[in-house]
Amino acid sequence: MARVEVRVDFRSAAREWLAENLAGEFKHLRGLGGPGREHEAFDQRLAWDRHLAAAGWTCLGWPVEHGGRGASLADRVAFHEEYARADAPARVSHVGEELLGPTLLAFGTDAQRARFLPGIRNVTELWCQGYSEPNAGSDLAAVRTSAVRDGDEWVITGQKIWTSLAHVADWCFVIARTEPGSQRHHGLSYLLVPLDQPGVEIRPIVQLTGTAEFNEVFFDGARTAADLVVGDDGWRVAMGTLAFERGVATLGQQVGFRRELDALDALARANGAADDPVIADKLARARVGLEVMRAYATRRSDPSVAKLVWARWHRGLGELAMEISGAASMITPDGLDEWQRLYLFSRADTIYGGSDEIQRNIIAERVLGLPREVRP
Incomplete structure (x- = not known):
């Protein structure tokens, strides 16, 4: 593997900023959050994420014209390493920043980027991922959630499960079957759906740990705008998101x-x-x-x-x-x-x-x- 070169000034800047800012109101957040512990100081960690955003430490790899810093892979690695050394809290905006944001940059329209990227970057809108279903977990191509066109909107019916942080999210990107009678990878669309609306019910799932960061999400006639479909091949876009996630x-x-x-x-x-x-x-x-x-x-x-x-x-x-x-x-x-x-x-x-x-x-x-x- 080729050696990864890291600009010392970027690493140093990140280290110094974290040392100066993980103090005062944010000092007690060190080490909090993460898988199985998302309940820890959630509101305070959200404030921390917004503090990062105000200082330009979110969306590091995004292009500058879309609100990012255009940071190289090496610089992003350096930031994550310094973040770990500082024992900084787990981020609450991961799904939007690291999954949906890159997906919109790769597959979205100019209008979709203009509408959603600023809210992700500034951590004013939180996202969750609507993929798995009771009978379509790892086998994502078996999804049954459907969306039917009704004028200028899609009407969504179905159930998603294991939806991390849906109970605190504002939006969900949903894989739904939009072509009646289609099977497997065909006839799927990648929809951006607001969660604060009639027809959406979110039920937290209590885990063995006693916490509940996963959820069931039920769509019963929920709606989203017709132009909030990302790309022209839902399966391809969904796989693109998974590539970013992993x-x-x-x-x-x-x-x-x-x-x-x-x-x-x-x-x-x-x-x-x-x-x-x-x-x-x-x-x-x-x-x-x-x-x-x-x-x-x-x-x-x-x-x-x-x-x-x-x-x-x-x-x-x-x-x-x-x-x-x-x-x-x-x-x-x-x-x-x-x-x-x-x-x-x-x-x-x-x-x-x-x-x-x-x-x-x-x-x-x-x-x-x-x-x-x-x-x-």
């Missing part, structure tokens, strides 16, 4: 992963678990795995491979946390601690966002060119 965008996710590994390493040293050579070896392997994950993200490798790498790594970290915690991991006198919560939440990592089994099929069929799996 590629460089995971650098932000890795902020939390690195923080968890550092804290787990400190726990092992404090309780003596690190003296066990087996545990020490597993911690070292986890450290190497984190660097492998970073390399996949920065090389723009196949998104399915990147998903397999981070999901299995994070699930393994949860299991390692239980080993290091020892007998204490089996009891919850005052509710779940951070390591029990990590273990329980990370069990789902190899399922949501495309299960490991589906990702292997995609790699086999679309990357390696092997025969398709026989389907009923």
